[in-house]
Amino acid sequence: MKKIDVQNQPVLSPGRIIQIAVTGVKYRLFRAVVTVAVIIVAMAFLMNILTESLIKRAIADSVREQIEDLHRVDRWIARLTMPQSGEELLFVLAEEEAPSPVLGEISTMSGLSIDALQALRPKAQEAVRYLNFFNEIDFGRRRVLVGPVQGVATFDRLSADPAWHQFTSNLADMRVLRFPEELSDFQDFLAEWSELQAKLETIREGQQRSIEQVRNAIGDRSLMSALSDADGDFGDIIRQAGFSLPDETAALLVRDVRRVKNTQLIESTINIAEVRQAVAAERDVLPGDVTMRMIWRLLRNQDRAEWFLGVMRDAELETGDLTAERLEAIANQRAYARLLTIAEQQTMEAQGGLMGIGMRMTWLAFVSMLVCAVGIANAMLMSVTERFREIATLKCLGALDAFIMSIFLIEAGLLGFVGGLGGAIAGLLLAGLRMAVIFQSLLWTAFPWQDILVAGLISIGIGVLLAAISAVYPSFRAARLAPMEAMRIE
Amino acid sequence: MSTATEHKVEDIASATGGKRVIIRSLGMKKIYRRGEEITHALRGVDVEIYTGEFIVVMGPSGSGKSTFFNMIGALDSPSEGRVFIDEVDVAQLTAEELAFLRCRKIGYIFQSYNLIQYMTALENVTTPMAFGGVTPDEARRRGMDLLELVGLKDRWFHRPIEMSGGQQQRVAIARALANEPSILLCDEPTANLDHRTGDEILEILQKLNKERGVTIICATHDHRMMNICDRLMWIRDGGIERIAQRDEVEVELGSIE
Numbered sequence: 001m002k003k004i005d006v007q008n009q010p011v012l013s014p015g016r017i018i019q020i021a022v023t024g025v026k027y028r029l030f031r032a033v034v035t036v037a038v039i040i041v042a043m044a045f046l047m048n049i050l051t052e053s054l055i056k057r058a059i060a061d062s063v064r065e066q067i068e069d070l071h072r073v074d075r076w077i078a079r080l081t082m083p084q085s086g087e088e089l090l091f092v093l094a095e096e097e098a099p100s101p102v103l104g105e106i107s108t109m110s111g112l113s114i115d116a117l118q119a120l121r122p123k124a125q126e127a128v129r130y131l132n133f134f135n136e137i138d139f140g141r142r143r144v145l146v147g148p149v150q151g152v153a154t155f156d157r158l159s160a161d162p163a164w165h166q167f168t169s170n171l172a173d174m175r176v177l178r179f180p181e182e183l184s185d186f187q188d189f190l191a192e193w194s195e196l197q198a199k200l201e202t203i204r205e206g207q208q209r210s211i212e213q214v215r216n217a218i219g220d221r222s223l224m225s226a227l228s229d230a231d232g233d234f235g236d237i238i239r240q241a242g243f244s245l246p247d248e249t250a251a252l253l254v255r256d257v258r259r260v261k262n263t264q265l266i267e268s269t270i271n272i273a274e275v276r277q278a279v280a281a282e283r284d285v286l287p288g289d290v291t292m293r294m295i296w297r298l299l300r301n302q303d304r305a306e307w308f309l310g311v312m313r314d315a316e317l318e319t320g321d322l323t324a325e326r327l328e329a330i331a332n333q334r335a336y337a338r339l340l341t342i343a344e345q346q347t348m349e350a351q352g353g354l355m356g357i358g359m360r361m362t363w364l365a366f367v368s369m370l371v372c373a374v375g376i377a378n379a380m381l382m383s384v385t386e387r388f389r390e391i392a393t394l395k396c397l398g399a400l401d402a403f404i405m406s407i408f409l410i411e412a413g414l415l416g417f418v419g420g421l422g423g424a425i426a427g428l429l430l431a432g433l434r435m436a437v438i439f440q441s442l443l444w445t446a447f448p449w450q451d452i453l454v455a456g457l458i459s460i461g462i463g464v465l466l467a468a469i470s471a472v473y474p475s476f477r478a479a480r481l482a483p484m485e486a487m488r489i490e
Numbered sequence: 491m492s493t494a495t496e497h498k499v500e501d502i503a504s505a506t507g508g509k510r511v512i513i514r515s516l517g518m519k520k521i522y523r524r525g526e527e528i529t530h531a532l533r534g535v536d537v538e539i540y541t542g543e544f545i546v547v548m549g550p551s552g553s554g555k556s557t558f559f560n561m562i563g564a565l566d567s568p569s570e571g572r573v574f575i576d577e578v579d580v581a582q583l584t585a586e587e588l589a590f591l592r593c594r595k596i597g598y599i600f601q602s603y604n605l606i607q608y609m610t611a612l613e614n615v616t617t618p619m620a621f622g623g624v625t626p627d628e629a630r631r632r633g634m635d636l637l638e639l640v641g642l643k644d645r646w647f648h649r650p651i652e653m654s655g656g657q658q659q660r661v662a663i664a665r666a667l668a669n670e671p672s673i674l675l676c677d678e679p680t681a682n683l684d685h686r687t688g689d690e691i692l693e694i695l696q697k698l699n700k701e702r703g704v705t706i707i708c709a710t711h712d713h714r715m716m717n718i719c720d721r722l723m724w725i726r727d728g729g730i731e732r733i734a735q736r737d738e739v740e741v742e743l744g745s746i747e
């Protein structure tokens with residue numbers, strides 16, 4: 001029986017295949033444009049989410065310290081007023097590793113040795129894990145499990161037998177909830193809890209003693225005005241009481257306190273009739289419509305600041321060493337601090353998840369990917385199915401299945417690439433614009449170019465991949481059929 | 491293949507006066523299903539077509555001519571029965587072998603042309619050559635020759651939508667000849683052509699048949715075909731109504747006239 005000799009049936013060169021594919025795309029330009037548009041929209045959505053999240057994360061990283069600085073005065077006032085809570089102390093003990101100024105300070109105040117504090121670390125870390133569990137579950141569940149208590153009081157409560165019983169049996173009923181550690185470990189921990197708690201109490205008492213000492217030294221001055229002398233006598237008092245206050249921190253504190261006082265002074269001017277009237281005349285509004293915002297805006301210009309200083313003096317306000325430059329600087333700082341506050345709010349959840357963009361954003365990106373996949377698959381499916389006749393004809397002329405598949409793969413890849421690129425650019429622009437409006441000057445200090453480049457490549461890659469995958473299946477199906485069967489599918 | 495079948499093949503060969511069979515169908519049936527509706531397009535066709543033969547297939551519209559073509563051209567698989575091309579059972583061929591067969595052995599002229607819409611006339615003609623491994627330059631030269639043959643040399647750059655039905659049909663004819671096939675399947679090749687162009691095409695077909703020994707199977711309503719063919723075959727309702735040598739038919743026609 002004579003067999004057909006297929007040895008010299010060649011495979012077309014890649015160049016020729018690409019050429020045929022591109023001719024096809026050019027001919028169906030409108031359809032191609034529609035498909036590309038679908039991919040652009042889908043990828044722009046993904047890129048937008050990625051870019052915004054990456055920018056937020058980068059800004060969160062870069063402003064974290066500045067935000068800490070922003071609260072320096074508040075933090076010191078709190079430290080000098082109240083001992084830390086048991087929960088706060090546990091976090092500190094779990095975190096800090098000797099040698100550390102924080103541990104040193106606790107040691108001095110409480111009389112416990114550094115080694116003793118270090119020895120508490122594993123227990124504190126364990127406690128933190130339990131606390132995190134209770135902090136993360138929702139209010140209703142927590143209430144069922146441990147009643148109305150919070151923080152370290154949870155441990156106090158669970159140390160008692162009936163509460164422990166209630167906790168374990170209710171936990172067993174909540175099937176979706178999983179306790180992250182062994183329950184027996186937790187029970188052991190609770191058994192030794194009173195010991196740890198006694199240590200915490202010792203520390204708190206030490207802190208309380210130091211606070212009393214500082215308070216007695218202040219006399220009837222306010223804490224705030226005392227702090228304006230943090231680089232002088234008052235600083236020494238604080239240090240003597242056991243607080244660790246490096247010189248740089250003291251200097252910064254003095255500067256911050258001065259700024260806070262100045263700010264308070266400026267904000268008090270709005271209640272003074274003369275100032276209100278002057279500003280109203282300057283801004284051409286009614287005195288009743290003058291807002292603090294308006295005044296701050298004025299101060300950001302040095303000439304106006306000069307003028308405002310005059311107004312303050314005329315109103316016989318205690319301007320002290322205030323100058324126009326200082327007023328302007330304070331106004332600018334305040335504007336920047338406001339930006340930082342916005343950044344703090346906006347970037348609250350920017351951690352964990354894909355590329356560190358946060359769990360919620362990762363989930364959103366994932367869902368958007370699903371939507372993209374469906375959209376792109378639909379577009380590609382349409383553009384392949386309307387060409388079954390062409391596929392059939394090519395097969396009649398002796399095309400190999402692989403050739404037909406490659407034509408469609410190349411086309412899909414091309415459309416996916418163009419769409420992915422367009423989408424990445426569109427998404428980047430949109431996200432950049434929105435972020436620029438929110439973060440203003442902060443944006444450029446922390447623009448995550450590299451991460452965004454990676455996100456762009458990911459978007460393009462996903463575009464190509466999704467388009468290719470959704471073209472493979474229908475073209476594979478059509479290519480495998482007998483030509484006339486393929487021709488009959490409409 | 492068993493020796494029994496080979497014996498049978500030889501029997502047939504001797505019975506037909508030593509002519510070699512190039513296409514053979516055995517109990518070929520085709521059933522189209524569209525939901526509940528079932529169409530018996532072919533109801534068991536047994537036919538032998540010999541190498542170098544020019545056979546004309548006639549039959550009313552819907553009788554199954556195109557379906558018959560697709561089956562013997564290895565473009566579709568019969569619901570039942572078998573098709574042999576060059577004594578090879580088509581059902582046993584691999585995808586590559588089928589591609590080779592369609593590319594080099596058989597030229598198809600489809601009733602609805604089936605040109606690739608985004609390719610120019612020349613590209614349409616040279617595509618099968620590319621699949622057959624002809625170099626682009628050579629393909630271009632041969633493609634232009636073929637277009638000249640069908641009288642479309644100066645329209646090589648036109649796309650199908652820019653051409654009349656007859657012109658498209660001629661491109662389809664040129665494409666069918668691209669790889670110098672040894673079998674030519676034509677589904678109404680002159681249907682859309684005027685008398686003169688039709689004559690030219692008939693001349694080309696006749697020349698191919700006589701000079702190069704190409705086997706031509708041609709469905710048509712064109713009575714001029716009867717003058718150049720060797721045999722005639724009538725199909726009705728998916729079955730062969732009659733097969734006859736041309737001389738027999740001419741005698742009949744003569745007697746009728």
Ligand SMILES: Nc1ncnc2c1ncn2[C@@H]1O[C@H](COP(=O)(O)OP(=O)(O)OP(=O)(O)O)[C@@H](O)[C@H]1O
Binds near residue numbers: 488531549558601
């Ligand atoms: N894809 C299909 N699905 C269902 N029925 C079909 C299909 N293709 C053809 N048929 C039916 O099969 C029968 C034969 O069709 P075929 O196309 O072979 O006829 P034909 O002889 O070529 O007709 P014409 O001279 O009009 O071209 C017809 O009754 C037709 O309706």
Ligand SMILES: [Mg+2]
Binds near residue numbers: 555556557601677
């Ligand atoms: Mg037909």
